Amino acid sequence: MNPFVYQSLPTRVVFGWGKLSALAEEIERLGARRALILTTPEQQGLGERVAALLGERAAGVYPKAVMHVPLEVAQAARIEAARLDADCCVAIGGGSTIGLGKAIAMDSGLPIVAIPTTYAGSEMTPIYGLTENRLKKTGRDPKVLPKTVIYDPQLTLTLPAQISACSGMNAMAHAVEALYAEDANPIIGFMAEESIRSLALALPGVVNDPNDPEARSQALYGAWLAGICLGSVGMALHHKLCHTLGGTFNLPHAQAHAIVLPHAAHYNREAAAGPLQRAARALGGSEASEVGGLLYALNQKLGIPLALADIGLPENGPADAAQIACASPYYNPRPFEQGPIEALLTRALKGLAPA
Numbered sequence: 001m002n003p004f005v006y007q008s009l010p011t012r013v014v015f016g017w018g019k020l021s022a023l024a025e026e027i028e029r030l031g032a033r034r035a036l037i038l039t040t041p042e043q044q045g046l047g048e049r050v051a052a053l054l055g056e057r058a059a060g061v062y063p064k065a066v067m068h069v070p071l072e073v074a075q076a077a078r079i080e081a082a083r084l085d086a087d088c089c090v091a092i093g094g095g096s097t098i099g100l101g102k103a104i105a106m107d108s109g110l111p112i113v114a115i116p117t118t119y120a121g122s123e124m125t126p127i128y129g130l131t132e133n134r135l136k137k138t139g140r141d142p143k144v145l146p147k148t149v150i151y152d153p154q155l156t157l158t159l160p161a162q163i164s165a166c167s168g169m170n171a172m173a174h175a176v177e178a179l180y181a182e183d184a185n186p187i188i189g190f191m192a193e194e195s196i197r198s199l200a201l202a203l204p205g206v207v208n209d210p211n212d213p214e215a216r217s218q219a220l221y222g223a224w225l226a227g228i229c230l231g232s233v234g235m236a237l238h239h240k241l242c243h244t245l246g247g248t249f250n251l252p253h254a255q256a257h258a259i260v261l262p263h264a265a266h267y268n269r270e271a272a273a274g275p276l277q278r279a280a281r282a283l284g285g286s287e288a289s290e291v292g293g294l295l296y297a298l299n300q301k302l303g304i305p306l307a308l309a310d311i312g313l314p315e316n317g318p319a320d321a322a323q324i325a326c327a328s329p330y331y332n333p334r335p336f337e338q339g340p341i342e343a344l345l346t347r348a349l350k351g352l353a354p355a
């Protein structure tokens with residue numbers, strides 16, 4: 001057996017249908033009295049609902065979270081938190097809203113209660129991101145890891161089916177890459193496999209009936225496990241390519257993840273044959289060589305875009321992205337090779353199956 005290091009994350013997790021109702025109790029548990037509630041402008045109504053639920057313990061709703069946490073937005077939110085004398089943040093929404101909570105925590109140390117309403121996984125990670133002059137910087141800081149996470153699948157019912165599917169495949173990518181991470185370990189391996197199995201089972205059900213409570217619960221459970229994977233071990237080629245595509249071409253985050261994943265997994269099929277065989281089995285197959293095809297077939301079944309061209313990647317995208325990714329590669333079981341990476345991105349550009 002290979003030696004390994006395993007460090008568990010100290011976040012308290014409350015999971016269950018309707019569990020938003022446990023929020024006041026969870027805030028009390030933290031010893032906090034003045035919660036600043038963070039949302040995007042689109043989810044302000046949900047923030048108001050949370051404020052009503054908290055009564056006197058709500059210091060205010062700040063509905064200004066946007067994608068990628070621009071520094072000016074973070075600074076304005078930090079000022080608002082100080083002005084309202086907040087002693088904790090409740091971040092209710094997707095990765096953008098939780099990212100804003102992290103930006104406040106980084107500066108002030110305020111504890112975060114995260115209530116995720118997508119499958120992106122930020123709530124389980126000590127990773128923060130801040131965008132300054134159009135450049136996104138990310139880092140790790142234990143201060144930004146939420147103290148408590150409430151997973152209430154009921155809150156995901158309003159996430160449109162197509163966005164749910166892409167967001168779920170974004171989570172799937174964390175689990176797949178955790179299996180072959182440089183610092184992979186047996187516990188995270190179990191969680192990754194269970195995550196892949198749950199998401200593969202649940203997402204077609206979510207697309208088929210976005211109001212199906214069982215499918216929604218199973219999908220959020222898979223996303224929780226995927227978030228732990230992301231927060232615990234390093235990511236590889238797939239995440240590097242998606243960060244490059246997002247940063248350089250401004251492609252939508254979850255959609256880019258969904259499209260690239262089959263191709264990135266296929267690229268690693270021989271170098272990470274053991275880990276990817278586990279992924280293949282969790283997806284209903286048996287061999288590592290099938291994993292790209294299985295993921296591609298799942299995307300087809302979900303009816304989500306298959307071509308990077310359809311979400312805004314230009315013709316020159318594959319060559320440029322391959323060059324940028326290879327200039328500062330992440331760890332990957334198979335070394336970054338510019339030609340084959342450009343080839344895989346070209347197939348992804350056109351929406352072809354991995355080959």
Ligand code: NAD
Pocket residue numbers: 040041042043066067068069093094095096097099117118119120121122123125126127128129155156157158159160167230253254
């Ligand atoms: P998002 O948070 O940007 O949300 C997208 C849109 O969907 C927003 O308008 C939001 O209000 C809306 N929305 C969210 N939940 C909804 C629901 N249940 N019903 C209706 N609308 C809903 O999207 P995301 O994919 O969750 O997050 C992406 C961002 O998170 C990126 O910036 C990414 O880099 C970051 N991220 C960070 C980490 C980390 O560990 N730091 C992990 C994953 C993602």
